[in-house]
Structures are given as structure tokens and as C-alpha cells.
Amino acid sequence: MAKIREAEHSTAPAAIVLAGGRSARMGGGDKSLLTLGGRPLLSHVLDRLIPQADKIAISANGDPSRFAQFGLPVLPDTMEGYLGPLAGLLAGMDWAQATGAAQIASVPTDSPFIPADLTARLMSSASPDRPALAASGGKHHPVVGLWPVALAGRLRDFLESGATYKVSAFAQECGAVLVDFPVIALTGDNVDPFFNVNTPEDLSLAEKVLEETQR
Template identity: 50%
Template structure:
């Protein structure tokens, strides 16, 4: 089984007031934190983002724009299509605004996916489901494209309703940094850990 990864950075970052991928945490862009934790777990890594791809050149990732921006599922679809073209069997996605990606994300998702009818798995921690942290078989690209073209409001959990849940002990690993206050709290956590 070959698993590729895709960091989803297609959002507009309105609550943060800036491009979240480039917002600094401990002096480094959020995207750098995510790459450091996620890249060792996958065979290839891409970035799903819209707009000028040149702003991400320093990270060395191929940027995959959405064919039709419809939320995170558009980024998932772009990643699935690329992963399939590269010969991968599955894709794992993470959001760019979650810099504390668990070091065992991919293995836990893989174990959970073995029990799912479609081989999909989603992270769960602290009683909460984190649907953007997910494993998607590349065979789901066609059904996902059909789902997005159907005209329904594209909600990730509507599409992934039959996914298995992979349990994680630390809910903090899935914290999203959506606002300057979230960023300040993450800075404080990192300072305390030093």
C-alpha cells in the first residue's frame, strides 16, 4: 500500500486575517510545522491551495488548485486525482491550520480503515470527530467528483458517513488555529514545553 499526503490550505483565512499557511508560529510558518510532522508519514506530499502558487515556492511542494472551489472536499478531490495519477493506493489529508499533527496519524488511520466498507477512516479524539484528518482510497475520486457535481451542499461528513473512526488519545493534536487568539494560545503551549 502506498499512501500519499495532502495538506489542505484552500480556505481564505478570514478569521485569522491572513493566509493561514504563512502565519508564523514560533517564528515559522504554520505550513512548515505541518510538513515537519506529516511528511515523514507519507510517500509523497502535496499542498491543496488556491491563488498564486508562487507564494509557496519555498516549501518545495507541488500546489494543487481546486477545479471548482467548494470547500475542503474540493481539495480532497484534487489530492485524490494526483495520488491516483502517481500510483498511490490512498491519500491522507490534514488541514494547514493544525500544526500539532500526531506522529502516528497515518498508521492509526490505516488500521481503522481496514474495518470500513469503503476503506475510509477519520480521526476522533476527545469525543470529537476531526473529518479533515482522514484517509481516502484513491478509488473514491470518482464518487467524490459525482457528489460535488450533484448540487448538494458539499459537507465532508455527508460524503464520509461510512468512514471508520480512528481514536487518538490527545485532542490537542487536532487543534485548529483559526483566530489570532488561537495562535497566541499555541505560542504559549510551545513556550511552556521548552
């Protein structure tokens, strides 16, 4: 896997890979370490994200040493309880803000085909106080987005309220805009670029997509 290097654009945002899911439909464990094309699923996500981000961290609880091979900061949730991806996003915002970043991109660890122009297109629609979220094929993908780190305090208050922990609800409260991305055209079918590997069947499909897109 490629090492972190200077991003192609000096204005590239920080990024957080959300790897804290429970992976119940995959039998538990770390979904990010499942093998796709002979390599960890997380490696495929990072290969696409590294050229688009100034710095990257992994959001995950538990022993961080299991991610040592990737050489990235591993950020545990800073709030108690299982609050879902928003808790990981909050940890990422706090980390990014401490490094001087103004924006942070979020992607899940189980979407190995994120577009190569993801952050550039999201940045073109985001603003200092408004996030931008990905959409494709008529579907919204709230976990894939670009967030002003200045929203960290607002996100903390949102989580502490306990009303809901849905990413889409927080995004709507912040007036998020949607950015549409084209589907991946395959032989006889189309695949959402934000397709999630949630089940063994999804992993088999991902192997097929990887094989065809690498030809």
C-alpha cells in the same frame, strides 16, 4: 524545514495539506503562512507529516509561487466555485492516483500538532473502499483522514450533485470509521492534537503549546 525524504514505512500513503481556506477570522490571506514559533504554520504541519507520507502536495488556489519555499506540488481545485475542502481532497485524489498511490491522507494547514502516528493508525482501520477519520476528546475531525483514491469518481459525483459540500456528509456516505487519538497533556490543561488555529487567540494558544511541548 526538513525536505521530503523516504517515509519510514514503505506502505505510507500520499498526503494532501488543505490550504485553501478563506481565513476570515484571521483577517484573510494565507493562514498557512502565519508565523508560529518563528516559522510558517505550514512548516510545523509538514514537519510532522513528512515522516508519515510517501509524497505530499499542497491544495491551494491562486499563485502557487507563494508556497515555493516548501518545494512541493501545489494543486488548484479542479472544479469551479468555492466548494470547500472536498474540492481540495478531490484534486489530491486525482494527483495521488496518477502517481500510483492507493490512499491519500488529508490534513488542514492550521493543525500544527497532528500526531506522529497519524497515518499509521488511520491505515490500520481504513479499507480499500472505506475511509478512516480522526477523533479526539469526543470530537470528530472529518478533514483529518485517510481516503482510498478509488473514491475520486464518487467524490466528483457527490460535489456535482450540489446537495452539500460537507466533508462529514461525504465521509458518512462512504461508511467512514473513526479512529480515536489521545489528547495532548499540558500543565493544568489538555489540548486536542487536531486543534485548529482559526483566530489570533488560537495562535497565542498554539505558541504556548509549542513552547511546552518543545521543553
